[in-house]
Amino acid sequence: GQQLNQSPQSMFIQEGEDVSMNCTSSSIFNTWLWYKQDPGEGPVLLIALYKAGELTSNGRLTAQFGITRKDSFLNISASIPSDVGIYFCAGNYGGSQGNLIFGKGTKLSVKP
Amino acid sequence: DTGVSQDPRHKITKRGQNVTFRCDPISEHNRLYWYRQTLGQGPEFLTYFQNEAQLEKSRLLSDRFSAERPKGSFSTLEIQRTEQGDSAMYLCASSLSPRGQGSQPMNTEAFFGQGTRLTVV
Numbered sequence: 001g002q003q004l005n006q007s008p009q010s011m012f013i014q015e016g017e018d019v020s021m022n023c024t025s026s027s028i029f030n031t032w033l034w035y036k037q038d039p040g041e042g043p044v045l046l047i048a049l050y051k052a053g054e055l056t057s058n059g060r061l062t063a064q065f066g067i068t069r070k071d072s073f074l075n076i077s078a079s080i081p082s083d084v085g086i087y088f089c090a091g092n093y094g095g096s097q098g099n100l101i102f103g104k105g106t107k108l109s110v111k112p
Numbered sequence: 113d114t115g116v117s118q119d120p121r122h123k124i125t126k127r128g129q130n131v132t133f134r135c136d137p138i139s140e141h142n143r144l145y146w147y148r149q150t151l152g153q154g155p156e157f158l159t160y161f162q163n164e165a166q167l168e169k170s171r172l173l174s175d176r177f178s179a180e181r182p183k184g185s186f187s188t189l190e191i192q193r194t195e196q197g198d199s200a201m202y203l204c205a206s207s208l209s210p211r212g213q214g215s216q217p218m219n220t221e222a223f224f225g226q227g228t229r230l231t232v233v
Contacts, residue, residue, distance in 0.1 A: 004154075006154075033221065033222070035224075040227075040229070041226055041227070042116075042118075042203050042205075042224035042225050042226045042227045043155065043203070043224045044224070045221055045222070045223060045224075048221045088154050088155075090154070090155075099145065099157035099160055099168060099170070100145075100155075100157065100222060101157070102154030102155050102156070103154055104152070104153060104154050105152075105153075105154055
């Protein structure tokens with residue numbers, strides 16, 4: 001089935017650093033969504049993107065829907081400790097009318 | 113509105129027992145989804161409803177799994193004869209069905225509940 005490649009798998013951040021992660025697919029996607037999940041909780045929606053080239057911000061978070069419609073990135077500027085968690089990209093493509101395909105996540109941790 | 117609500121939050125059951133989970137979606141949302149998530153993975157789609165109709169089922173949804181949404185509001189997910197491999201977080205989400213101008217899908221953001229953690233021993 002369709003898979004999303006999300007990278008990096010994990011990264012360590014120091015407070016104040018900018019963070020970038022991305023997702024690619026082999027199919028054209030109609031929608032890209034970015035979620036954050038804390039341990040033991042459900043994913044929380046951060047940003048939703050609907051048009052190729054769309055760039056959307058939510059506070060310190062910025063995400064873009066790639067022009068090719070096969071990729072998306074999420075940037076976090078000036079990271080803070082509460083940014084720690086797992087970030088998932090998810091998307092909808094023509095063959096999946098009702099369901100979202102998720103990446104495997106990018107785990108953000110604080111540098112020791 | 114309090115968002116998507118799932119009950120119970122945690123369930124421990126013995127192998128072979130049946131379990132049932134409940135999901136209450138955001139009240140104005142006509143779509144309801146069930147996902148399963150195992151450790152280190154992203155959520156995997158199981159099934160979804162639009163109003164009362166179950167419109168899509170994943171191959172992951174074996175015949176031991178059944179989902180219902182009888183009145184188009186809350187939904188239940190039942191697992192019969194549980195196996196250890198069923199241990200996972202079961203997530204429910206809801207959304208509006210796509211609408212927008214022309215072919216552009218809009219307002220399809222899916223909002224998730226806190227999940228039900230199932231442990232089969």
